Amino acid sequence: MTRFGSTVRELREQLRQDDPRFSLRQVAQRVGIEPAYLSKIERGDVAPPSEATTGRLAEELGVDRDWLLALAGKVSSDLQEIIRRHPESFAELIRKLKEAPEDAILRVVREVRDGERYVAHPG
Amino acid sequence: MTRFGSTVRELREQLRQDDPRFSLRQVAQRVGIEPAYLSKIERGDVAPPSEATTGRLAEELGVDRDWLLALAGKVSSDLQEIIRRHPESFAELIRKLKEAPEDAILRVVREVRDGERYVAHPG
DNA sequence: ATGAGTGTATAGTATTTACGACACATGACA
């Protein structure tokens, strides 16, 4: 159903072309899981791994953690915690941005980033 | 640890003052769970229920679904799905708003709501 | 031909999630 496994495999094989340390076994060891498990993950034989494991996998493969988590069908727990502090506001904001194209979201991001009017003042 | 159970109980007992249909048993029946289970939920004897059950509970108690889900330590799955479509943008946006006060978040919400520049045009 | 490294097949498991079933004690009401 998801492209998680095949994506991980492709990423790993790309890296492997330049560096033999990216064999399934060695990556599994660095990530801290059994090779057999990573094999099943890459072939989609099992569901994507936990948030923690996916995070270490993302770092190992040099891709964005939130991006890989999304492929795994998850949302980072630290983001969820932030949302839970203002559930109604964030809910409205996110649902409003549901139909928005990527660049519109990025514009909001940029506005928030630039405008110090949005962040709490340190002094 | 969480105030989920006690909050549900308080809400229910408030409603009950005007309407005897808000006994634990009757609410449980309308929500579609066993009274014993709701009892344990309200006393914090068990973890908050599933997203679906929490949603029905919110409706029954007349409170915001996302708000009650937050109390349950969850984020609505439809919000998560939206985030997963643009994981990196949303991650940055949400983390940027982490330190922002409620009214700053609301200002962003309002800007997005008003500015049709953010939403996809139907025509 | 053997040892090292590769990926994979099979089987099993601890923990968590999300409840249901049933019996019980209490209090009000007729």
Add this chain to the structure above:
DNA sequence: TGTCATGTGTCGTAAATACTATACACTCAT
């Protein structure tokens, strides 16, 4: 003094989550 509704205590459990352990077959260089 039944009976009706209330909340609760105890026990059990199906399904999902997130893996481990072991053994196997293959390839390639020595």
